[in-house]
Amino acid sequence: MTVRGRGVQSVEIAGRILEALMGAGRAAMLRDLAAEAAVTPAQAHAYLVSLRKLGLVEQDGASGRYRLGPFALRLGLARLRGLDPLRMAAETIGQLSDQLDLMVAITVWGDHGPTVVQVHEAATQVHANVRAGTVFSLTGTATGWVFAAFAAPALVEEMIAAELANPAHSQRVAAGMRLEDVREMVARVRQTGYASTAGAPVPGVSAISAPVFDHGGQIQFVVTAIGPSGLVDLSPDSTQIAAILAYANALSRGLGAERGPIRTSPPLASAPWPAVSPCDARR
Numbered sequence: 001m002t003v004r005g006r007g008v009q010s011v012e013i014a015g016r017i018l019e020a021l022m023g024a025g026r027a028a029m030l031r032d033l034a035a036e037a038a039v040t041p042a043q044a045h046a047y048l049v050s051l052r053k054l055g056l057v058e059q060d061g062a063s064g065r066y067r068l069g070p071f072a073l074r075l076g077l078a079r080l081r082g083l084d085p086l087r088m089a090a091e092t093i094g095q096l097s098d099q100l101d102l103m104v105a106i107t108v109w110g111d112h113g114p115t116v117v118q119v120h121e122a123a124t125q126v127h128a129n130v131r132a133g134t135v136f137s138l139t140g141t142a143t144g145w146v147f148a149a150f151a152a153p154a155l156v157e158e159m160i161a162a163e164l165a166n167p168a169h170s171q172r173v174a175a176g177m178r179l180e181d182v183r184e185m186v187a188r189v190r191q192t193g194y195a196s197t198a199g200a201p202v203p204g205v206s207a208i209s210a211p212v213f214d215h216g217g218q219i220q221f222v223v224t225a226i227g228p229s230g231l232v233d234l235s236p237d238s239t240q241i242a243a244i245l246a247y248a249n250a251l252s253r254g255l256g257a258e259r260g261p262i263r264t265s266p267p268l269a270s271a272p273w274p275a276v277s278p279c280d281a282r283r
Contacts, residue, residue, distance in 0.1 A: 013039060014047050018056060018072070027065035076256070085212070085220045085255055086117065093120045093223070096247050100240055102227035105130055107143045109151060113159050114143050114222065128205045128226055137201070139163045139182060142209035143224045145195035149186045150211045150219045194245055196234045206232035208241055210248035215256025223248050 020036035021028060034044035048066055051057035055071030089106045097104040097120040106118040114136040138144035138160050148156050160182060189195045194210045209224040225232070225244055233240050 010047075013037065013043070014051060017044060017047050017051065018068070021057065021066060021068050027060055027063065027067040029065055033066060085214070085251070088251060088254060089212070089221065089223070090118055092247070092251075093118065096120075096223075096225070096243070097122050099243060100225055100227075102225040102232065102240070103128070103130065105134075105143070105224045105226060107136065107147075107222045107224060108220075109147060109155060110135070113138060114141070114147050117221075122227065124227060124231060128202045130226060137163060139177070139185075140197075140201045142195040142197045142207040143222045145185060145189050145197075146209045146211050146222045147219070148182070149189035149195070150213075152218075194241060196241070198232075198234055199229050204229050206234060208232065208234070208238075208244050210244050211252075212248050213252045213255065213257040217257065220255065223251070 016037040017033055017039075020033045023036070024032070030044055030048070031041050033048070034041040037044060039047075048057055048059075052059060052069070055069045056075075057066055057072070058069040059066050086106065086108075093104045093106060101122050101124050103122050104120045105116050107114045107116050109115070112135050116130060116132055116134040116136070119130055119132060136143045138148045138156060140163070148160060164177075164179060164182070194208060196206065196208045198206045205226060206229040207224050207226045209222050211219045212221050212223060214220050223244060225240065
């Protein structure tokens with residue numbers, strides 16, 4: 001985020017040192033922190049003395065290495081207590097929708113599966129019945145594939161098994177999909193960090209979805225851009241995909257996630273799903 005106006009350089013240098021400590025992930029040596037913060041070791045030492053006085057940094061007496069202190073922990077916890085993930089999304093999805101000229105939906109895991117809670121319409125109309133309360137399938141929508149890939153298996157395995165066993169549902173899109181195909185699709189989504197659908201489950205409508213994670217690496221919700229297939233670029237170098245991933249990752253970082261996507265669930269190969277078929281869902 002770019003902040004305009006004149007700041008205090010010493011505070012910004014202290015911030016770089018704290019960021020270096022955070023990035024290290026463990027107690028760090030003075031010289032390494034200085035190099036990462038682009039200051040001399042002597043300068044870094046002076047800043048670290050002040051940061052220790054504030055409790056933002058502490059020093060190990062035996063090794064002399066530095067780590068984040070108890071006040072840094074209290075600051076982080078205070079930040080987490082004040083977060084409202086859906087409010088954060090609601091305040092910004094309009095900008096993403098305007099940037100892409102596509103409808104953008106926010107979907108959470110509800111009692112019946114992926115459930116839309118917020119929708120921002122684009123100037124370009126899309127012929128898709130998406131509104132708050134809409135429930136998506138797991139194996140027939142881009143949103144569903146993201147949940148299938150990143151949610152805990154205990155949440156999704158029963159619903160996927162039911163979809164495999166019931167291919168007649170209106171949101172299933174490709175008859176004949178097997179459990180192995182589902183696992184392959186999920187692996188692909190985990191690798192790329194997003195899912196997409198082209199002309200399905202609604203003909204002529206395509207979608208791109210990406211996950212948003214919290215500080216524990218748990219999926220909080222899914223961001224999905226939806227629009228006429230002719231206006232949705234699904235190519236590997238798509239600027240739309242890049243924008244959606246950047247947006248989702250920025251929200252994840254705002255919620256304390258170190259990076260995104262973060263996979264916390266075990267591979268589907270170990271999930272106790274019955275090997276039933278067919279399923280008519282394919283991206």
